[in-house]
Amino acid sequence: xxxxxxxxxxxxxxxxxxxxxxxxxxxxxxxxxxxxxxxxxxxxxxxxxxxxxxxxxxxxxxxxxx
Amino acid sequence: xxxxxxxxxxxxxxxxxxxxxxxxxxxxxxxxxxxxxxxxxxxxxxxxxxxxxxxxxxxxxxxxxxxxxxxxxxxxxxxxxxxxxxxxxxxxxxxxxxxxxxxxxxxxxxxxxxxxxxxxxxxxxxxxxxxxxxxxxxxxxxxxxxxxxxxxxxxxxxxxxxxxxxxxxxxxxxxxxxxxxxxxxxxxxxxxxxxxxxxxxxxxxxxxxxxxxxxxxxxxxxxxxxxxxxxxxxxxxxxxxxxxxxxxxxxxxxxxxxxxxxxxxxxxxxxxxxxxxxxxxxxxxxxxxxxxxxxxxxxxxxxxxxxxxxxxxxxxxxxxxxxxxxxxxxxxxxxxxxxxxxxxxxxxxxxxxxxxxxxxxxxxxxxxxxxxxxxxxxxxxxxxxxxxxxxxxxxxxxxxxxxxxxxxxxxxxxxxxxxxxxxxxxxxxxxxxxxxxxxxxxxxxxxx
Numbered sequence: 309x310x311x312x313x314x315x316x317x318x319x320x321x322x323x324x325x326x327x328x329x330x331x332x333x334x335x336x337x338x339x340x341x342x343x344x345x346x347x348x349x350x351x352x353x354x355x356x357x358x359x360x361x362x363x364x365x366x367x368x369x370x371x372x373x374x
Numbered sequence: 375x376x377x378x379x380x381x382x383x384x385x386x387x388x389x390x391x392x393x394x395x396x397x398x399x400x401x402x403x404x405x406x407x408x409x410x411x412x413x414x415x416x417x418x419x420x421x422x423x424x425x426x427x428x429x430x431x432x433x434x435x436x437x438x439x440x441x442x443x444x445x446x447x448x449x450x451x452x453x454x455x456x457x458x459x460x461x462x463x464x465x466x467x468x469x470x471x472x473x474x475x476x477x478x479x480x481x482x483x484x485x486x487x488x489x490x491x492x493x494x495x496x497x498x499x500x501x502x503x504x505x506x507x508x509x510x511x512x513x514x515x516x517x518x519x520x521x522x523x524x525x526x527x528x529x530x531x532x533x534x535x536x537x538x539x540x541x542x543x544x545x546x547x548x549x550x551x552x553x554x555x556x557x558x559x560x561x562x563x564x565x566x567x568x569x570x571x572x573x574x575x576x577x578x579x580x581x582x583x584x585x586x587x588x589x590x591x592x593x594x595x596x597x598x599x600x601x602x603x604x605x606x607x608x609x610x611x612x613x614x615x616x617x618x619x620x621x622x623x624x625x626x627x628x629x630x631x632x633x634x635x636x637x638x639x640x641x642x643x644x645x646x647x648x649x650x651x652x653x654x655x656x657x658x659x660x661x662x663x664x665x666x667x668x669x670x671x672x673x674x675x676x677x678x679x680x681x682x683x684x685x686x687x688x689x690x691x692x693x694x695x696x697x698x699x700x701x702x703x704x705x706x707x708x709x710x711x712x713x714x715x716x717x718x719x720x721x722x723x724x725x726x727x728x729x730x731x732x733x734x735x736x737x738x739x740x741x742x743x744x745x746x747x748x749x750x751x752x753x754x755x756x757x758x759x760x761x762x763x764x765x766x767x768x769x770x771x772x773x774x775x776x777x778x779x780x781x782x783x784x785x786x787x788x789x790x791x792x793x794x795x796x797x798x799x800x801x802x803x804x805x806x807x808x809x810x811x812x813x814x815x816x817x818x819x820x821x822x
Contacts, residue, residue, distance in 0.1 A: 326506025326513040333521055341528045344576050348532070349561055351568035 387793045388544060390639040394788050405781040412774015415767045416491065424494040426767050433748040433762040438492035441772055443616070443740045444623070445485030445779075446519070446595055448733075450588055451624025452478030452526065456533070457584040460577070466652050468797045469644055473635060474628045475530045476792065480782045482523045484775045491771060511594065511601045518594040522587050529580050531559075532573060536796040539563035552789065570796075592617045599744070606686040606747040611674075615667045622660040623736035626710075626729035629653050631783070633726045635792055644793045650725050654718045657729070661711045668707075685750040695746045698738055705735030 318325075394402070419426050429436050455474035459467040490496040506513040541548075542556035563569065596616035599607040609615075629650065636645045675683050690699040713728035749760035786792075 326508045326510065327503035329508060330503060330506065330513070330517045330520065333517055334524060337521055337524055341525075345528075345532070345561070348535075348569060348572045348576055349563065351572045352564055352566050 384540075384544075384795050386641065387644055387791045387795050388541070390787060391541065391545060391548075391789060391791065393548075394785075398784065398788060401784060402781060405777045405784070408777035409774045409781065412771045412777070415770035415774070419491075419494070419767055419771075426765060428762050428764045428768060429492075430760070430762065432751050432758060433745060433760045435492065435744050435748060436762055437741070437764045437768040437772055438488050439744055440737065440741045441775055442485050442488035442492070443595060443744070444737050445481045445488060445775070446592060447616075447620030447623045447736065447740075448481040448627050449478045449485065449522075449526070449624070450592060450617075450620040451628045452476070452530070453584050453588040454621050454624060455628060456529070457581040457588070460581045461585060464652075466649060469793050470628060470632055470649055470653075471533065471797065472530075472794050473631050473792050474624075475526070475533065476783060476786055477624065477627055477631060478526045479530050480779050480786070482519075482526060484779050486519060486523065487775065511597045514594045515598050518587070518591045522591045525580070525584060525587060529577070529584055532580070533577060533794060533797070534790065535559075535561065535563050535573070536565060536570070537791045537794060539565060540795055541791070555789075565796075589617060592620045599747075603752060604747050605680070605683040605750065605752055606675075606743070609671065609674075611667065611671050615671060618660065618663050618667055619736055619739060622657070622664055622706075623733050625653060625656055625660060626732040626736075629657070629725050629729040630733070633722050635787065636722070639787070639792070641793060644798065647720055647722065650722050651719060654714050654725060657732075658711070658714045661707060661714060661732075665707050668703075682750070682752045686746050689746040689750055690742060693746075694749070695742055699742050702735045702738040702742055705731040706739060707735075710735075 427436070452471075452475035455467055456471045460471075490499055493499060502513055502516045506516070538556055539560040542553070542560045545553065545556065548556075593613035593616070596612045600609060600612040602608060632645055632649065632653075635641055672687065675687050689695050710728040710732050713724050713731075717724040718728060745762055749762065751758065751760070
């Protein structure tokens with residue numbers, strides 16, 4: 309238990325770990341924003357995938373062509 | 375983009391995008407010259423050290439840090455107009471969101487630059503990454519400002535995305551490089567109802583995050599001062615005071631920018647006088663709020679009468695900085711309140727006058743918060759009386775920072791629509807009625 313406390317304490321008092329926080333926040337934000345932008349742009353494809361395929365046409369082929 | 379999406383304001387909004395005029399080129403040349411002058415001044419500082427500035431012991435922070443706080447404050451305009459008013463369901467904000475967000479985008483880098491310039495050895499900024507201590511407010515500041523800058527760019531870009539695609543589709547006679555830029559930045563945007571629906575959802579979600587971030591950022595900026603025990607800085611009120619001042623000066627800056635854009639680009643239809651009247655009401659509230667903060671802060675100090683606090687207090691009220699302090703009060707509170715209340719309604723010229731006064735006054739306010747405390751520090755305050763006189767180096771660099779910001783802003787307005795076409799388009803409003811818009815209990819105007 310003492311070791312855990314000392315590790316946590318070191319995080320706040322030692323020089324160095326602060327940079328990890330900065331980089332972690334920025335990297336995490338980048339990841340989330342990238343996912344959101346992809347989600348917005350893929351709206352048409354997702355909509356098409358969720359729609360029932362029209363008769364006489366290959367649904368998967370239509371998606372790949374897009 | 376389908377023909378039915380043509381907005382009735384579209385042609386007037388896209389008109390400025392037909393390339394820079396000779397007037398633009400002249401303005402840009404002047405601004406580039408001023409930036410160059412600042413670059414020369416910085417070269418002098420780089421080679422000779424901070425000794426060429428007025429900074430000294432114990433006045434370590436001067437004009438540069440004043441610029442930092444001021445630019446960060448300006449940057450709050452975009453988030454306030456775009457995110458907070460978005461959450462509040464204020465539909466009138468739509469035409470001015472991009473102009474406000476652009477202030478955020480183009481002022482933040484100059485705020486960050488001010489820190490680097492003040493450091494003398496800018497490469498030492500990396501020490502925050504390599505040796506940062508979590509208990510240091512400087513680390514909080516670094517984290518918050520970095521995240522704010524990054525998030526603001528994403529927020530701005532997302533709301534710009536449909537209009538970049540519009541430029542891609544409409545401006546087919548633009549130079550090849552410009553068309554290539556639109557194609558690249560549009561990311562294949564098709565403008566389908568599904569995409570608009572998702573975009574709205576993401577922007578609404580980000581608006582909540584950005585609102586929290588804007589409060590955090592300027593509070594953390596103030597804590598760089600407040601977490602010391604210096605007289606005049608060590609106050610719980612400094613966070614809200616900084617935040618209110620930031621939103622105040624930012625909103626005033628939006629008024630100035632809108633008026634210039636309206637006049638230069640003939641956007642009278644897209645930016646009606648009613649917009650200025652709405653901003654006027656906000657500014658009246660902010661002016662009174664600022665007075666409340668001032669009275670609360672200084673009355674508390676006065677009644678406490680701690681000797682080290684009073685040394686700084688009297689420096690501002692009747693000492694070396696009195697002329698600046700009272701000028702600031704007149705420019706931030708007295709004149710703007712009179713103008714906003716009695717003269718500003720339906721009069722853009724008066725609104726701009728008051729807003730210019732507010733911004734000059736707010737810069738002075740930042741200076742008056744920072745420098746007098748350093749001239750009368752807590753330690754040895756009876757023995758050491760600091761002095762500070764900025765040099766031409768600091769003046770030239772400050773001028774360059776403001777010129778750089780105006781240059782980027784002016785160039786941006788010549789290549790991207792400064793009024794969001796898609797948010798002001800009637801057809802999009804109609805499409806939005808078919809999608810669920812009620813979230814977080816906020817009922818939008820025009821929705822059921």
